[in-house]
Amino acid sequence: MTQPSTWTKTIVASLTSYIDAGSIVAGAAGLTLWESYLKMEDPILLPFNIIIPYIGTHGLDFCTINTINKVGLLLACSSNALSAAVGALIGGRICDLYGRKVVYTYDLLFYILGMLFIVFGVNYPMLLIGYIIVGLAVGADVAASWTLIAENAPAENRARHCGTAQLMWALGPAVVLLLSAIVNWLDLGLFGNRLVFGHLVVIAFITWLMRLQMPESEEWISNKQKEKELIASGVWQKTSYWDLFTNPANLRGILLLIGVYMIWNLAAGTGGIFLPYIYEKAGGVSTTVSQALAALLFVTSCFATLFIFMTLADKYSRRIIYCVMACLYIIAWSLLMLPKAYLGLTIFTISSILMGINNGSGQQAFYQMWGAEMFPARYRAAAQGFSFFTARFALSIWSYLVAIIVGSDASGMPIAAAILVTFATISMLIGTIFCPNTAGKTLEQIEEERYGS
Secondary structure, rough: OOOOOOOHHHHHHHHHHHHHHHHHHHHHHOOHHHHHHHOOOOOOEEEEEEEEEEOOOEEEEEEEEEEHHHHHHHHOOOOOOHHHHHHHHHHHHHHHHHHHHHHHHHHHHHHHHHHHHOOOOOOHHHHHHHHHHHHHHHHHHHHEEEEEEHHOOOHHHHHHHHHHHHHHHHHHHHHHHHHHHHHHHHOOHHHHHHHHHHHHHHHHHHHHHOOOOOOOOOOHHHHHHHHHHHHHHHOOOOOOHHHHHHHHHHHHHHHHHHHHHHHHHHHHHHHHHHHHHHHHHHHOOOOHHHHHHHHHHHHHHHHHHHHHHHHHHOOHHHHHHHHHHHHHHHHHHHHHHOHHOOOOOHHHHHHHHHHHHHHHHHHHHHHHHHHHHOOOOOHHHHHHHHHOOOOOOHHHHHHHHHHHHHOOOOOOOHHOOOOOOOOHHHHHHHHOOOOOOOOOHHHHHHHHHHHHH
């Protein structure tokens, strides 16, 4: 069988990012329609009470919860949060044990199944089950696909290949927002949102057919063979998942990924879920304008990925590029700290453009590349999966808290923005200070430098 070209492998793997980010934005775009159709304002009654301690004005106090908000549960279990986190944790380990192609071949079938639950959903349980299945599939697929891209990419062009996934990550939401605008203009209502989800099913099915022609990672096969030989000769022990946390080199890499990506994602995830809502409530712009601003963010992200990360990160100082991109994100959220009277279309436009540049060439682009570069093949997907798990799990908790901070009238936006600026600043400092020197090196060279021969 003729081997697919390197770029063919990269593009097929990158389509995962399109359907992942697309599913998140499609859910956000149609949330109010589903909320009305399924009457999600009615909470789920629990058969028991949950007691939550908190610090009140008079010291330690307790809050009793006996209901669950349906919209909150849907968002927490979506591909933007908890289910994707669990999927990445499980999928990453499977990738390292049994090969990238195991997940790569079957995962999208689960994605399609979950999407069909959503497309044809007629009640809340169907919608929730669909969100959970899609999230699990997306999380597992991210660990497999991002790992495969880096393992197949030439050392001198790794950033260009890894950036392709980031490009698709922006293109998916841009197309979804465009399709959402069209179906809204045609006044198709909830049926229009079903069509938007349906186009992701088509893309996933085409991608799955293309994947059937893709070979297993040569890097993984070679590493697995060497590992078996060393174990048989008695000079090596079988790797354990816990090596990620007990091996000093692994632990340093994990902490860097968490510091760069998880902390940044608290701000980025807030933008992905709440930004149009914030624009409407805090700045008084219309729904159409808020969606246009969100589309501007993702279109800007596409151009930033193409002309900054993919063009420059293989040739020039990654530390400087990372620092500049991260600082732009700090500025973007700082603008939203302004008093409500100063917020409006001009500020929101500038903020969207700066966020878009960062999303295209900032923390996530570097995280995706560093997550593959800094670990041997036997730990690579698991490390990606665990760090992705921490990011999405933390976001699921933060998403609940930030909604309370912002408030129904967005009066708490300056406080929320100040917290997000803090997150963005911490992420900028960690990535800039501890940026690994991996540019232009093969994965074998990097492994020998970090782990020895």
